Amino acid sequence: MENVNITIIGAGVVGLAIAAELAQTRPDVLVIERHLSFGQETSSRNSEVIHAGIYYPAGTLKAKLCVEGRHRLYEYCEKFRVDHKRIGKYIVATNAVETGELESILKRGQANGVADLRPVSQNEIQEVEPQVAAQAAIFSPSTGIIDSHQLMKSLAYHCEDGGGMIIYGTTVTKIDPVHGGYELTLDDGTSSLNKVFSRIVINAAGLSSDKIAAMVGIQKPEYQLKFCKGDYFRVSAAKAKLVSHLIYPVPTQNHVGLGTHATLDFAGQMRLGPDTEYVEEIHYTVDPAKQKDFYESVKSFLPFIEFDDLTPDSAGMRPKLQGPGEAVKDFLIQEETDNGFSGFVNLIGIESPGLTACLAIAKKVAGLIG
Numbered sequence: 001m002e003n004v005n006i007t008i009i010g011a012g013v014v015g016l017a018i019a020a021e022l023a024q025t026r027p028d029v030l031v032i033e034r035h036l037s038f039g040q041e042t043s044s045r046n047s048e049v050i051h052a053g054i055y056y057p058a059g060t061l062k063a064k065l066c067v068e069g070r071h072r073l074y075e076y077c078e079k080f081r082v083d084h085k086r087i088g089k090y091i092v093a094t095n096a097v098e099t100g101e102l103e104s105i106l107k108r109g110q111a112n113g114v115a116d117l118r119p120v121s122q123n124e125i126q127e128v129e130p131q132v133a134a135q136a137a138i139f140s141p142s143t144g145i146i147d148s149h150q151l152m153k154s155l156a157y158h159c160e161d162g163g164g165m166i167i168y169g170t171t172v173t174k175i176d177p178v179h180g181g182y183e184l185t186l187d188d189g190t191s192s193l194n195k196v197f198s199r200i201v202i203n204a205a206g207l208s209s210d211k212i213a214a215m216v217g218i219q220k221p222e223y224q225l226k227f228c229k230g231d232y233f234r235v236s237a238a239k240a241k242l243v244s245h246l247i248y249p250v251p252t253q254n255h256v257g258l259g260t261h262a263t264l265d266f267a268g269q270m271r272l273g274p275d276t277e278y279v280e281e282i283h284y285t286v287d288p289a290k291q292k293d294f295y296e297s298v299k300s301f302l303p304f305i306e307f308d309d310l311t312p313d314s315a316g317m318r319p320k321l322q323g324p325g326e327a328v329k330d331f332l333i334q335e336e337t338d339n340g341f342s343g344f345v346n347l348i349g350i351e352s353p354g355l356t357a358c359l360a361i362a363k364k365v366a367g368l369i370g
């Protein structure tokens with residue numbers, strides 16, 4: 001049986017960020033990933049937006065780690081040449097009720113430490129984004145976009161450069177607490193099961209993180225994930241050229257998502273989404289029948305988009321701790337000594353802004369394991 005110091009389950013952006021951080025100062029860091037490459041699940045099925053940290057309730061990990069993570073991420077991207085762009089985002093109000101809500105969004109963002117938000121008049125939006133319909137808006141200059149594949153490649157490199165190891169195509173199927181650590185059973189698709197002893201285990205298994213916690217023996221209802229699917233529709237290339245910033249509506253009250261918005265990628269392509277749909281099973285098929293809903297949800301603020309401009313694109317799955325209609329829940333990032341599992345760290349419910357926050361999450365986890 002192999003003996004390691006730290007095992008990280010999952011090579012999504014969060015697992016890789018933790019591995020890159022820990023491998024710099026700690027020996028024997030091992031990452032185990034069931035797919036043949038990194039980032040095959042949620043980390044490659046998102047909007048690739050570097051969020052400023054505006055919406056999350058003050059004092060939550062989501063708020064703190066987003067703001068801290070955003071600063072770290074911009075520094076990291078500049079230092080290690082990961083493609084990114086501070087493209088900026090407008091949150092647009094199209095009626096009096098939404099205009100009234102902008103004030104509280106602005107205050108919440110400022111309370112979270114997003115210092116550069118500013119209210120924008122109708123005239124100013126007309127000048128900057130003449131195709132967008134809005135009565136008023138907030139501008140967030142530090143919201144950006146990032147090439148998440150490049151980021152993960154860079155993090156994987158820094159893990160291995162620091163002496164860490166990543167094994168792909170291997171699933172953790174069983175975890176037994178043993179004296180001084182944990183024994184992990186691994187299935188790599190061959191007939192023989194391998195075992196690894198690890199002093200510390202970090203569960204960064206995304207959509208399966210509640211199942212990994214249950215494997216070690218923590219079966220709490222508050223750890224149980226609900227899957228909330230987010231679909232995207234692509235906007236025709238000709239129309240994509242008509243805006244130059246990210247354009248978001250005023251979000252719904254319960255923050256299931258941020259509202260169907262327009263994102264741009266490095267190639268200048270525009271996607272609308274993600275919507276929110278709680279599902280029982282994980283699947284990534286986008287129902288073409290949703291085209292009407294997407295069209296309806298953006299036509300008030302993106303009136304230049306016509307029904308026929310939209311085509312089904314991709315989908316992602318949010319690992320949520322809150323069920324439909326429940327109040328927003330925070331990231332669960334916890335060392336489990338209090339539950340009787342010393343040296344076991346759970347990361348559960350790492351939905352948005354997990355990509356933005358990944359480097360701050362990694363630092364927090366490093367602090368938890370001492």
Ligand SMILES: Cc1cc2nc3c(=O)[nH]c(=O)nc-3n(C[C@H](O)[C@H](O)[C@H](O)COP(=O)(O)OP(=O)(O)OC[C@H]3O[C@@H](n4cnc5c(N)ncnc54)[C@H](O)[C@@H]3O)c2cc1C
Nearest residue numbers: 010012013014034043046047049172206230316354355356
């Ligand atoms: C629709 C959508 C849009 C989003 N947009 C944004 C955005 O614009 N900005 C932002 O900051 N965040 C965004 N997010 C959130 C962000 O994508 C996630 O927070 C982040 O990708 C989570 O990364 P992760 O590493 O925790 O999970 P994952 O990427 O899911 O990685 C977990 C890994 O664990 C592996 N694994 C699981 N079980 C096992 C096992 N038993 N053995 C071995 N390996 C295992 C999986 O194969 C997977 O690779 C969005 C999310 C969604 C769904």
